[in-house]
Amino acid sequence: MIRIQNLHKSFGKNHVLSGVDLDITEGGIFAILGPNGSGKTTLIKSILGMVIPDKGTILVEGVPTKNRSLYRNRIDYLPQIANFPGNLKVCELIRMIKDLRGKVAYDSILIEKFQLAPYLGKKLSTLSGGTRQKLNIVLTFMFDSPLIILDEPTTGLDPISLIQLKQLIHGEKKKGKTILITSHIMSFVEEVSDEIVFLLEGQVYFKGSISSLKSKTQQLDFEHAIASILKDNHAQNIKI
Amino acid sequence: MKHYRIHYILLALTILSVRGYSQNLQVCNGCHISSIKQAIAMANDHDSILVKQGTYKEYGILVDKPVTIVGENYPIIDGELKGEIITVVSDSVTVEGLHIMNVGTSYTEDYAAIRIKKSKHFVVENMVLENLFFGIYLEKSNFGKIAHNKIIGDAIQEYNSGNGIQLWYSNYVDVEHNYIKQVRDGIYLEFSDHCKIKNNVSEANLRYGLHFMFSNHDLYEDNTFRNNGAGVAVMFSKHIKMFNNSFKENWGTASYGMLLKEINDSEIIGNSFEENTTGIHIEGSNRIRYRNNDFVKNGWAIKVRGACYDNQFLENNFLYNSFDISYNSNVNDNRFDRNYWSNYTGYDLNKDGIGDVPHRPVKLFSYVVNRTPETIILLRSLFIDIIDFSEKVSPVFTPDNLLDNNPLIKRL
Amino acid sequence: MLKILKYSFFDLMRSRWSYVYFAFYLLLGVVLLFLNNDLSKAIITLMNIIIILVPLIGTVFGVMYYYNSKEFTELLLAQPLKRSSIFLGQYLGVALSLSMSLILGLGIPFVIYGLFKSNAIWDFSLLLLIGGFLSLIFTALAFNITLSNDNKIKGVGYAILLWLFLAIIYDGIFLMSLILLEAYPLDKLSLAGTMLNPIDLSRILILLKLDISALLGYTGAVFKQFFGTGLGLIVSFLMLITWVAAPLARIIYVCKRKDF
Secondary structure, three states, rough: EEEEEEEEEEEEEEEEEEEEEEEEEOEEEEEEEOOOOOOOHHHHHHHHOOOOOOOOEEEEEEOOOOOOHHHHHHHHOOOOOOOOOOOOEHHHHHHHHHHOOOEEOOOOHHHHHHOOOHHOOEEEOOOOOOHHHHHHHHHHEOOOOOOEEEEEEOOOOOOHHHHHHHHHHHHHHOOEEEEEEOOOHHHHHHHHHOOOOOOOOOOEEEEEEEEHHHHOOOOOHHHHHHHHHHHHHHHHHHOO | HHHHHHHHHHHHHHHHHHHOOOEEEOOOOOOOOOHHHHHHHOOOOOOOOOOOOOOEEOOOOEEHHHHHHEOOOOEEOOOOOOOEOOOOOOOOEEEEEEEEEEEOOOOOOOOEEEEOOOOOOOEEOOOOEOOOOOOOEOOOEEEEEEEEOEOOOOOOOOOOOOOOOOEEOOEEEEEOOEEEEEOOOOOOEEEOOEEEEEEEEEEEOOOOOEEEEEOOOEEEEEEEEOOOOEEEEEEEEEEEEEEOOOEOOOOOOOEEEEEEEEEEOOOEOOOOEEEEEEEEEEOOOOEEEOOOOOEEEOEEEEEEEEEOOOOEOOOOEEEEOOEEEEEOOOOOEEEEEEEEOOOOOOOOOOOEEEOOOOOOOHHHHHHHHHHHHHHHHHHHHHHHHHHHHHHHHHOOOOOOOOOOOOEEOOOO | OOOHHHHHHHHHHHOOOHHHHHHHHHHHHHHHHHHHOOHHHHHHHHHHHHHHHHHHHHHHHHHHHHHHHHHHHHHHHHOOOOOOHHHHHHHHHHHHHHHHHHHHHHHHHHHHHHHHHHOOOHHHHHHHHHHHHHHHHHHHHHHHHHOOOOOOOOHHHHHHHHHHHHHHHHHHHHHHHHOOOOOOOOOOHHHHHHHHHHHHHHHHHHHHHHHHHOOOHHHHHHHHHHHOOOHHHHHHHHHHHHHHHHHHHHHHHHHHHOOE
């Protein structure tokens, strides 16, 4: 589905990605984890073509992404911060995104699911953070693309919406889709993801299932496993 | 058309009245008098010569007795470029209704279509002059009238072209309702006093639409001077009255609506100066009253150069000129009062129609342009507006006392 | 691109600032015309205001729009759209909505005043045309500033500096250099200096209309040819088009290489 080879990216003197090699096979949920500044968002943005890599190639469905835009038709992306043009109404925004992508959309089912119907006629600038995030989710899932990328999808959601989001993610997985998620909520990651990609210092430090991560770090629960990676790495750094 | 019809009627009336008390000679191509020269030779004093329609190839016609020569339906007198066509040397001669063409050109002699020489009480009327060197040339002739003539030249270069109507040492002459186009100077006066120049149109002339020197006590009224090479130049004269004339579209470096040089004790009232590079250029002229004139869309409405004292600019309209007043010194002895300035930015709180803040019509930028002409390209720039404003607040380069203390709020 | 343009445009046409801008011009037009009652004077005043104000509003508005719609831009970037169409679309949305506010704001009072019956219609059309060009140019310059500066404060600062430079400082330097070099023939230099600043360029078009009598008072042959014939008009318009095209080309170049 996605093949990343020797990906490098630096912002000024800051080397964010230094040789990432990653293969994401088709189907399943992949969580991209890592400490702050490890390059999660940069990696996702590189896949989406929002960040232009210094070196390396990214293939989505076997096609290089460089200087192309149409492959994004195969991706649904949920951005971290959802801010929309304030003067548009909710329904207009939905219509506009549909208009821009021109594909079959499931907006009405999703609107019902997240109970957004009363907000359709409101201006985007009047929405609360949680409602915005719900709208954001609707905008992401309303297309039927084989690859879904979610950047911190749980931000600002109430418990009911969170459950619905999880249902949604499972449903998409069952359809055989590939889903990439970044999140800071470890329980959420543990609950939904099949595989973990752990980024550290701009490289893939670990890739595999949660259970293999636990056994590798000899920890019983997931959160501790993550913590131990970070601790070890920190200790290593001090030694050097 | 209508104009001409009236002329014909006038003409007919003249012929009828003349017939009453004197002999009437007829000239036509087939008659026994077939040339004007022949008719003059046969005529007695105060006879009338009627020239019928046709073409007469004649030049050097000497009118040496008081006769009236009248053309019917504009007979053509073709000089075939050989020399002067009509020369009047007698008093009380009237010439009218002839179409004169092809006056000879010479570098030694000023050939004219009609020359009046040392005569009195002449009338030249309703003439059409075409392809000419000089048009109507008055030489030491007084008490006459030049009216309703149409003078169309084809002048291209100054050195081999002449003037439309020229007065030289000729006093008490009325020049009225003439149309002059494309000669060297449209109307030219030298040493001619007490003349009235009225209702003439003089346009597209190579040099000046109107040009006079050393001619005093003259009146210029209701004339239009348009698109002349150098506009109008008036020099070295006194007691001139210029009323309700229109000076338009005289464009060029040395082109003026009106150039005044050494003109004293005169009145310039009710004229309009529109779209000239310089509306009035004043040099060494004193005690002139400028009143009720309109200066519209000129590059420079008034340019003052050299010593000009005791001039008064009262109740004029200065509308949308690039520069209203330009001085080349910072002394001022002229008075500006109760004018309307479209550039005025003050206010009138007491609603008496007079701005509460005096207006300074001279911009600092006009000095800059005077010094470095290319800077004209920065006209209307915000930077220039700022320096103009600061100069307005505390004058350094512009005459401190040059202000209109009573700028009008509404145009006159 | 047209879709982006459409949405940006409608978004802006509904924003408060478009109304403020529109209302400002409406008020300006009404005050100038109905309190003053002098069409020629109103147009001259408007020309003076427009060549200064439109660039200011174009840059500041363009910069603000870009920063405020940053997240929306990111949303668009994740869509199957070309980067150049996203930015050109947004650019045109801003520039056209600014031009619309200007044209309607000034146009309405002038039409009510009876512009079509007056011969000032050509002056007025020129005025609107220049206003439109300046909106296009300065919004493009604003987008160039923002694409190179992610810091909002810096971006706004540069925008204001740019305006200050082109509207005032440039002419000051220009005037000084003309005076210092007055011993040399200057007509080519002065024309070139004008061409390099879009505000001066617009001013020249206005001078051609309002001050032709004064401009023809200068002797230089190049000047004469430039101002006395249609050449000045043609060259100025070509330069204005270049002034739109060049910053646009840079927008396309930069946006293709930028990380978001």
